[in-house]
Amino acid sequence: MSDTVKHQRPIRNNPGYPRDLMxxxxxxxxxxxxxxxxxxxTEVTVWxxxxxxxxxxxxxxxxxxxxxxxAGEIQQAVSEGRVQ
Numbered sequence: 001m002s003d004t005v006k007h008q009r010p011i012r013n014n015p016g017y018p019r020d021l022m023x024x025x026x027x028x029x030x031x032x033x034x035x036x037x038x039x040x041x042t043e044v045t046v047w048x049x050x051x052x053x054x055x056x057x058x059x060x061x062x063x064x065x066x067x068x069x070x071a072g073e074i075q076q077a078v079s080e081g082r083v084q
Contacts, residue, residue, distance in 0.1 A: 026072025032059075035069055039083060055082045 021030070021038045035056075036043045049055040050069075057073040077083045 021071065022075060022078070024071040024075075026070070026075065028071035029060075029062075029068035030071055030074060031066075031068055035074065049083070 021035075024030070030038075032043045032046050036046045039046065041049075046056065050057070050059055056077055057069065059067045059069050061067050074083070
């Protein structure tokens with residue numbers, strides 16, 4: 001049996017993944033998979049934190065299958081201590 005959580009996607013085989021969130025341009029867009037990897041949580045937790053309680057800002061829907069967060073908004077949430 002694998003040690004990974006069922007609903008969590010495997011991290012890409014890219015040594016630079018996830019990118020360092022705090023050095024991204026404030027206008028950079030971040031997908032749920034990368035945000036979850038950077039925060040050390042599952043994608044489900046990222047969605048829940050965005051939906052409930054305001055730990056994360058609301059995401060932006062770019063198309064029916066593409067939703068992103070803005071790096072500057074995530075950086076602000078981290079600096080305010082809403083996310084660790």
